[in-house]
Amino acid sequence: MADAPLDLLLLPTWLVPVEPAGVVLHDHGLGIRDGKIALIAPRADALRRGATQIRELPGRLLTPGLINAHGHAAMTLFRGLADDLPLMTWLEKHIWPAEAKWVDERFVQDGTELAIAEQIKSGISCFADMYFFPEMACERVHASGMRAQISIPVLDFAIPGARDADEALRKGVTLFDEMRHHSRLSVAFGPHAPYTVGDANLEKLRILAEELDAGIHMHVHETAFEVQQSLEQHGERPLARLHRLGLLGPRFQAVHMTQIDDDDIALLVATNSSVIHCPESNLKLASGFCPVEKLWQAGVNVAIGTDGAASNNDLDLLGETRTAALLAKAVAGSASALDAHRALRMATLNGARALGLDGEIGSLELGKAADIVAFDLRGLAQQPVYDPVSQLIYATSRDCVEHLWVAGKPLFEDRRLTRLDEERIIATTRQWGAKIGHR
Numbered sequence: 001m002a003d004a005p006l007d008l009l010l011l012p013t014w015l016v017p018v019e020p021a022g023v024v025l026h027d028h029g030l031g032i033r034d035g036k037i038a039l040i041a042p043r044a045d046a047l048r049r050g051a052t053q054i055r056e057l058p059g060r061l062l063t064p065g066l067i068n069a070h071g072h073a074a075m076t077l078f079r080g081l082a083d084d085l086p087l088m089t090w091l092e093k094h095i096w097p098a099e100a101k102w103v104d105e106r107f108v109q110d111g112t113e114l115a116i117a118e119q120i121k122s123g124i125s126c127f128a129d130m131y132f133f134p135e136m137a138c139e140r141v142h143a144s145g146m147r148a149q150i151s152i153p154v155l156d157f158a159i160p161g162a163r164d165a166d167e168a169l170r171k172g173v174t175l176f177d178e179m180r181h182h183s184r185l186s187v188a189f190g191p192h193a194p195y196t197v198g199d200a201n202l203e204k205l206r207i208l209a210e211e212l213d214a215g216i217h218m219h220v221h222e223t224a225f226e227v228q229q230s231l232e233q234h235g236e237r238p239l240a241r242l243h244r245l246g247l248l249g250p251r252f253q254a255v256h257m258t259q260i261d262d263d264d265i266a267l268l269v270a271t272n273s274s275v276i277h278c279p280e281s282n283l284k285l286a287s288g289f290c291p292v293e294k295l296w297q298a299g300v301n302v303a304i305g306t307d308g309a310a311s312n313n314d315l316d317l318l319g320e321t322r323t324a325a326l327l328a329k330a331v332a333g334s335a336s337a338l339d340a341h342r343a344l345r346m347a348t349l350n351g352a353r354a355l356g357l358d359g360e361i362g363s364l365e366l367g368k369a370a371d372i373v374a375f376d377l378r379g380l381a382q383q384p385v386y387d388p389v390s391q392l393i394y395a396t397s398r399d400c401v402e403h404l405w406v407a408g409k410p411l412f413e414d415r416r417l418t419r420l421d422e423e424r425i426i427a428t429t430r431q432w433g434a435k436i437g438h439r
């Protein structure tokens with residue numbers, strides 16, 4: 001079937017496949033068939049192949065869909081509820097009480113849908129989520145056409161939806177089995193953090209994750225306080241403790257990692273663990289800085305995430321990537337740290353690799369899923385275009401996202417959500433805001 005006509009042929013001015021690194025293709029076509037990338041060729045050759053639908057995209061840049069490798073989708077309903085506080089005060093005095101009061105299945109349903117809509121509009125085609133009622137998040141992702149890794153939250157105490165860690169793990173295994181063959185959803189384990197999950201539950205979780213070959217997604221080394229407390233309580237740093245418990249490995253996703261010494265880096269390298277950098281949340285909560293350039297040079301896979309909208313306060317991964325590129329230079333003391341092309345790689349292929357999905361998504365390569373975003377670079381603020389990747393990272397906002405496809409299906413077309421009702425989502429969110437904000 002090598003010459004079967006394409007379902008859709010996209011003809012942009014620029015196409016950045018991300019792999020091979022640093023390449024910008026001019027006036028090439030990208031063909032989609034059965035949800036996959038079936039052709040990348042110079043315009044004239046691409047047109048000869050024939051397609052059911054052809055879309056001319058002059059002045060537009062195509063890249064892989066962005067991958068938001070860490071967040072708490074439903075928390076978007078808590079956006080702006082408690083700002084300008086350090087992590088533990090923010091969590092213990094504000095967020096956890098609000099969660100105890102408000103989070104139920106309905107909250108997760110509405111909050112996740114809000115987050116999905118915002119992320120689609122921001123050029124994000126896949127996100128990693130860690131929140132309560134993960135089965136409800138799966139349901140919303142399934143219905144929306146988005147792609148996601150949903151984590152099963154595990155803590156030592158009762159949480160909305162599970163009386164204890166055993167129940168959370170039991171429900172998690174069932175969810176994992178239900179989603180096993182889903183083409184756009186994967187399920188991982190989400191132990192919340194080293195300070196909320198003890199050795200016994202981490203060991204149970206490790207055995208299950210190993211058996212199922214599931215990812216482990218966890219907040220680690222978020223603050224100096226966390227590291228200090230672990231040294232006092234366990235006599236070792238959190239990452240070393242997790243390594244002793246056997247959690248580190250290629251499926252381990254260490255979120256934050258702001259307090260890092262050379263031994264930590266050696267552990268990440270030796271175990272092939274991924275780091276998920278959340279610069280804006282770390283800045284806002286004054287948690288610290290993840291030394292991205294140092295990790296990258298050491299060979300650690302570094303992805304990027306927004307974290308929840310209650311600590312960011314948006315789900316703008318393109319803006320986040322710009323922050324990361326700027327911050328990396330300040331932290332490394334080098335203007336060449338995390339250049340624009342590597343920043344885009346961090347927001348795409350590295351995210352895919354962290355989630356174990358780099359065989360399927362993260363770059364525009366033949367045979368991969370057609371998860372693609374089109375940015376409009378025709379505006380005043382984007383001129384002139386010497387390097388579209390430089391323009392994208394340093395001078396373009398998410399408002400320039402024009403189209404988004406996931407598995408070849410348009411979820412955002414001509415700046416309109418195709419499957420979600422934006423007005424209804426805004427109205428529902430306002431109702432939640434009025435209820436939660438009423439004191």
Ligand SMILES: CSC[C@H]1O[C@@H](n2cnc3c(N)ncnc32)[C@H](O)[C@@H]1O
Binds near residue numbers: 095308311
């Ligand atoms: C287990 S579900 C995720 C939990 O993580 C909490 N959370 C959100 N942001 C952060 C963060 N930056 N660090 C630690 N926990 C967080 C959420 O409020 C929720 O209780």
Ligand SMILES: [Zn+2]
Binds near residue numbers: 070072307308
């Ligand atoms: Zn988080």
